[in-house]
Amino acid sequence: xxxxxxxxxxxxxxxxxxxxxxxxxxxxxxxxxxxxxxxxxxxxxxxxxxxxxxxxxxxxxxxxxxxxxxxxxxxxxxxxxxxxxxxxxxxxxxxxxxxxxxxxxxxxxxxxxxxxxxxxxxxxxxxxxxxxxxxxxxxxxxxxxxxxxxxxxxxxxxxxxxxxxxxxxxxxxxxxxxxxxxxxxxxxxxxxxxxxxxxxxxxxxxxxxxxxxxxxxxxxxxxxxxxxxxxxxxxxxxxxxxxxxxxxxxxxxxxxxxxxxxxxxxxxxxxxxxxxxxxxxxxxxxxxxxxxxxxxxxxxxxxxxxxxxxxxxxxxxxxxxxxxxxxxxxxxxxxxxxxxxxxxxxxxxxxxxxxxxxxxxxxxxxxxxxxxxxxxxxxxxxxxxxxxxxxxxxxxxxxxxxxxxxxxxxxxxxxxxxxxxxxxxxxxxxxxxxxxxxxxxxxxxxxxxxxxxxxxxxxxxxxxxxxxxxxxxxxxxxxxxxxxxxxxxxxxxxxxxxxxxxxxxxxxxxxxxxxxxxxxxxxxxxxxxxxxxxxxx
Amino acid sequence: xxxxxxxxxxxxxxxxxxxxxxxxxxxxxxxxxxxxxxxxxxxxxxxxxxxxxxxxxxxxxxxxxxxxxxxxxxxxxxxxxxxxxxxxxxxxxxxxxxxxxxxxxxxxxxxxxxxxxxxxxxxxxxxxxxxxxxxxxxxxxxxxxxxxxxxxxxxxxxxxxxxxxxxxxxxxxxxxxxxxxxxxxxxxxxxxxxxxxxxxxxxxxxxxxxxxxxxxxxxxxxxxxxxxxxxxxxxxxxxxxxxxxxxxxxxxxxxxxxxxxxxxxxxxxxxxxxxxxxxxxxxxxxxxxxxxxxx
Numbered sequence: 021x022x023x024x025x026x027x028x029x030x031x032x033x034x035x036x037x038x039x040x041x042x043x044x045x046x047x048x049x050x051x052x053x054x055x056x057x058x059x060x061x062x063x064x065x066x067x068x069x070x071x072x073x074x075x076x077x078x079x080x081x082x083x084x085x086x087x088x089x090x091x092x093x094x095x096x097x098x099x100x101x102x103x104x105x106x107x108x109x110x111x112x113x114x115x116x117x118x119x120x121x122x123x124x125x126x127x128x129x130x131x132x133x134x135x136x137x138x139x140x141x142x143x144x145x146x147x148x149x150x151x152x153x154x155x156x157x158x159x160x161x162x163x164x165x166x167x168x169x170x171x172x173x174x175x176x177x178x179x180x181x182x183x184x185x186x187x188x189x190x191x192x193x194x195x196x197x198x199x200x201x202x203x204x205x206x207x208x209x210x211x212x213x214x215x216x217x218x219x220x221x222x223x224x225x226x227x228x229x230x231x232x233x234x235x236x237x238x239x240x241x242x243x244x245x246x247x248x249x250x251x252x253x254x255x256x257x258x259x260x261x262x263x264x265x266x267x268x269x270x271x272x273x274x275x276x277x278x279x280x281x282x283x284x285x286x287x288x289x290x291x292x293x294x295x296x297x298x299x300x301x302x303x304x305x306x307x308x309x310x311x312x313x314x315x316x317x318x319x320x321x322x323x324x325x326x327x328x329x330x331x332x333x334x335x336x337x338x339x340x341x342x343x344x345x346x347x348x349x350x351x352x353x354x355x356x357x358x359x360x361x362x363x364x365x366x367x368x369x370x371x372x373x374x375x376x377x378x379x380x381x382x383x384x385x386x387x388x389x390x391x392x393x394x395x396x397x398x399x400x401x402x403x404x405x406x407x408x409x410x411x412x413x414x415x416x417x418x419x420x421x422x423x424x425x426x427x428x429x430x431x432x433x434x435x436x437x438x439x440x441x442x443x444x445x446x447x448x449x450x451x452x453x454x455x456x457x458x459x460x461x462x463x464x465x466x467x468x469x470x471x472x473x474x475x476x477x478x479x480x481x482x483x484x485x486x487x488x489x490x491x492x493x494x495x496x497x498x499x500x501x502x503x504x505x506x507x508x509x510x511x512x513x514x515x516x517x518x519x520x521x522x523x524x525x526x527x528x529x530x531x532x533x534x535x536x537x538x539x540x541x542x543x544x545x546x547x548x549x550x551x552x553x554x555x556x557x
Numbered sequence: 558x559x560x561x562x563x564x565x566x567x568x569x570x571x572x573x574x575x576x577x578x579x580x581x582x583x584x585x586x587x588x589x590x591x592x593x594x595x596x597x598x599x600x601x602x603x604x605x606x607x608x609x610x611x612x613x614x615x616x617x618x619x620x621x622x623x624x625x626x627x628x629x630x631x632x633x634x635x636x637x638x639x640x641x642x643x644x645x646x647x648x649x650x651x652x653x654x655x656x657x658x659x660x661x662x663x664x665x666x667x668x669x670x671x672x673x674x675x676x677x678x679x680x681x682x683x684x685x686x687x688x689x690x691x692x693x694x695x696x697x698x699x700x701x702x703x704x705x706x707x708x709x710x711x712x713x714x715x716x717x718x719x720x721x722x723x724x725x726x727x728x729x730x731x732x733x734x735x736x737x738x739x740x741x742x743x744x745x746x747x748x749x750x751x752x753x754x755x756x757x758x759x760x761x762x763x764x765x766x767x768x769x770x771x772x773x774x775x776x777x778x779x780x781x782x783x784x785x786x787x788x789x790x791x792x793x794x795x796x797x798x799x800x801x802x803x804x805x806x807x808x809x810x811x812x813x814x815x816x817x818x819x820x821x822x823x824x825x826x827x828x829x830x831x832x833x834x835x836x837x838x839x840x841x842x843x844x845x846x847x848x849x850x851x852x
Contacts, residue, residue, distance in 0.1 A: 389616070
């Protein structure tokens with residue numbers, strides 16, 4: 021880390037002055053180096069443990085990325101080269117993993133059918149279909165069974181005619197030596213495993229679910245079926261009635277004879293069109309984008325949502341900028357006494373956290389008990405948040421309340437920075453008030469405030485918080501889209517994505533995210549050029 | 558204002574009417590605007606002191622004064638949320654400052670291959686808000702959670718990591734400009750005196766850039782404090798929630814019966830912010846306008 025060490029290490033041959041380099045060496049190996057060593061030790065330990073658990077769950081991408089990151093970190097911090105990287109690496113790692121990767125991954129998901137029913141690989145879909153179709157083999161024996169655990173791993177121990185065998189979800193049944201059984205022939209002691217008391221199964225709901233869903237393969241061959249239990253006391257062999265043929269890519273239901281073929285859209289489909297519930301992720305090209313504009317249930321609401329998003333963002337900026345500017349011009353007046361006090365009162369909404377403002381107004385605008393209806397509308401039951409247009413108005417009103425103080429502050433500052441001489445000159449030239457404002461104040465003001473206005477537009481374009489906290493996008497449009505009159509694109513994406521539960525459609529949601537990215541990108545590019553242009557004034 | 562009226566009364570009628578036309582009308586108008594600005598805040602204070610703790614009777618402002626709602630907060634997970642918010646916001650602020658400052662220092666002081674493209678890339682990346690990519694954040698954390706639960710869904714550490722992902726893009730430019738304003742000659746003098754680059758960074762530069770560090774820390778804290786969408790996706794169980802998620806849940810589930818709790822919580826959580834804001838008002842106003850005038 022230190023240059024002194026570099027001197028001591030690199031050049032002992034050239035400058036054999038042990039006195040100097042020794043002294044420097046001692047200082048260079050000071051606490052700074054110790055701290056670095058400790059930090060790197062912790063990072064390496066964490067990295068290796070992540071790599072190992074990635075190996076255990078077979079998450080190859082994460083494994084590869086962690087190995088690369090760890091090697092890069094060690095190389096950067098334990099060699100003398102790449103000095104700038106020593107400073108930038110921590111930030112870069114987070115930037116790459118949590119921003120650049122997520123942006124790129126959004127781009128990938130947008131072209132897939134990832135979502136409910138299409139969540140994994142084809143092999144996982146096959147396994148799911150096989151397990152789904154597992155039934156207890158008719159007239160099969162039931163084995164005395166005990167639930168066993170080793171740390172977090174739950175398994176079954178069964179008594180197969182005097183031989184105790186143990187297995188877990190990943191490990192097929194294997195005989196164990198030295199096990200003991202009780203009078204009911206239930207295993208009571210299994211070396212290397214801890215028997216889970218039956219009482220635990222009744223009290224621990226999670227454990228109960230795990231046990232009921234646990235399937236312990238009988239052998240490495242999936243065709244042999246698995247041991248499952250209903251109550252944790254006896255187990256029986258379950259076999260799938262489905263038959264997977266990897267060469268032909270078909271699943272055959274041996275009971276009915278139906279053949280399900282793998283389709284290009286990532287599903288197993290029978291000839292009559294019936295589909296197995298579990299599909300897999302495939303790339304679907306521009307399907308998601310196409311669906312957004314052609315799907316009859318979705319296209320209409322999405323178009324309205326897009327229009328409202330623009331209207332919301334533009335109107336918010338215009339109203340709050342306008343009001344803020346107006347107030348700033350009125351109260352940027354030396355003759356008004358107590359301006360500091362007045363200003364403090366004006367900007368209080370800005371100091372109140374935005375999400376709380378939205379929640380607060382939600383209560384205030386409540387139809388039956390809200391204070392707005394009670395105090396200002398004589399107790400009328402005006403449905404502020406339930407009516408399409410009133411809800412839109414309410415959103416703009418609340419956003420105006422919490423953002424005009426910002427513009428008031430910005431405009432006050434910008435007005436004070438304007439040169440008085442220009443105004444004086446205009447006045448002498450006979451310009452009226454309106455003319456002064458139109459031709460001098462506003463253009464000069466725009467130089468400094470236009471970039472902020474565009475930033476504010478971009479911010480409000482994705483202002484999820486206020487929309488979701490105030491109306492949750494409602495009132496809902498008629499139909500099955502699930503979207504509502506005050507939904508903006510990002511809240512629509514939130515609902516479609518299903519990250520909060522319900523049917524998930526990550527593909528479509530990501531496609532819409534891409535559209536938002538494109539819009540935001542264009543706005544930023546325009547803003548960039550506009551700033552340049554305005555500064556030339 | 559009464560003083561003002563007295564003074565005016567002594568003036569001639571024409572001067573008085575001119576005063577009204579040019580200045581006087583601004584006072585009543587100020588009262589109207591102030592009412593618009595403050596009424597919701599007065600109302601939430603009143604609702605928090607209301608005895609009933611529901612929305613139903615909250616319209617009768619200050620009809621009763623009781624601290625029942627504040628006491629009731631102690632029986633909820635409210636203080637856990639406050640703690641979570643402080644942890645997430647604090648860690649994000651510290652991390653953003655450390656990473657942003659280090660990167661800005663490198664960009665400002667070292668000349669290396671890829672420096673300009675790097676700066677440009679940062680400029681472009683920061684235009685695309687992370688929140689819009691929340692679907693892939695969710696999928697990424699789900700995958701990471703299978704490997705290391707601390708980096709998965711429902712972990713504060715994961716949320717902090719996600720916020721820190723946006724730290725470099727948002728803050729490097731702010732700091733880069735500030736670092737550039739510190740003369741390079743100072744570094745060189747220190748180097749000649751035998752300081753290592755680590756010493757120059759920690760002992761010389763960092764103390765000089767404290768103001769911008771404070772600004773970045775505050776911005777990072779505020780954005781973590783106010784973030785809703787990422788926090789809502791990442792934090793699932795009530796004991797992990799931040800204030801934004803928790804209070805949203807109060808209001809969205811049975812708004813009417815939780816109203817007193819919400820009001821009291823809002824007062825408790827916003828008072829420090831209000832106090833800080835008013836104390837720093839001069840700087841915030843200055844900072845906003847300085848930024849805006851510079852463009």
